[in-house]
Amino acid sequence: MNWKRKDLLGLEELKKEEIEFVLDTADSFREISTRAIRKVPALRGRTIVLFFLEASTRTRVSFELAAKRLSADLVNISSSTSSMLKGETLKDTIRNITAMEVDLVIVRHGMAGAPHWLAREIEPGVVNAGDGCHEHPTQALLDMLTIREKKKKLEGLRVAIVGDISHSRVARSNIWGLTKVGASVVVAGPPTFIPPCIEKMGVTVKYRVEEALEGADVVMALRIQRERQGKNLIPSLREYRKIFGISRERLRLSKPDALVMHPGPINRGIELDPDVADGPQSVILDQVTSGVAVRMAVMYLLCGVGKEAISRQLSAVSKKQKAESL
C-alpha cells in the first residue's frame, strides 16, 4: 500500500490495513537496532522536532533514538526550557519552530486534541505522542507489534486491559487498534475507572478482574493515574491492589502462556505485583524495544520518503516468505 497520511494522530482514524502496514514496516526496521552500527541514512537531511509538554521517559527517548538511527536531525523542546516559560503561546511557539523549516513534529500535550489542532495549524507532519486522556497511538502500535511477535497473530486473541480505563490514552488507542485487527478486548476496573458507554467501542466490561483474566492471551495492566484523577475515585491504593492488582495467583486464571504487559511507568505493588512484572510471562521490556522500531516506521512513513522503496522492500519480504513456505 502507499502511505498517504501526513500525520499520525490516533488509531481511531486508521484503517486495519494502515495499522498492519505500520507494523510490517516496523518489523522491517527491527534488525537495524541489533547491528553493531545502529544507523541507516533513511532520513538524512530531515529535521524532526520533539515537542514534549508533559513528562516522558520511554516515549521521548525512543522517538529520539529512532530518529538518530534513521540519521535525522533532531531538536528537543520542552515547556520548562522554552520561551513558553516567559508566556509565549503554544501557537506562537509552533509557528516560530516551523518557520525554521522542519519536516515532522512529535508532540505530547496534557490537553486532549492538542496534536489535532497543531496538525491543522502547521504544514509539517504531526505525531501524537500522547494527548491528555485521549490517545497514544505509537504506544498501542508497539503493544500490537509485541503481541504479534510473541503470539504470531493478533486476530482472535483475548486481551484483558485492567485498571484506570477512563484516564488512559493507552487503553483508548489499544481498544481502537486491537478491535480493528480482530482481537477481542475485555476491560476491567472499579466502576469509577470505566467510562460510560465504553461498550460502544466494541469491548466487553467486567467489574471483577477474575472474570476479565479468565482465558486471556494477554493481560495488560494500566497505571493508576493519580495526576489525572482530580479527586479520589478509589477508597485507597491498598484496596485497589487487593481487588484489582495482578498477582501471581490471579494471573493463573489466564492462559498459561499469557503475556503480561504494562505501558510503564509501573506502580509496583499496586497494579502489578513485582514478581509478575519481572516474571517469565512479562514482556514489558520487549514492549520498550518494539517502541524504537515502531517509531522508526512512523517517522519514516510520515516524512514521506522511500514510499516506493518500502513497498518494494515489503513485497520482497512477502515474496521471500511465500517462497519459504512452498
Ligand code: CP
Ligand atoms: N508509556 C509511556 O508513554 O511512557 P512515558 O510516559 O515514560 O513516555
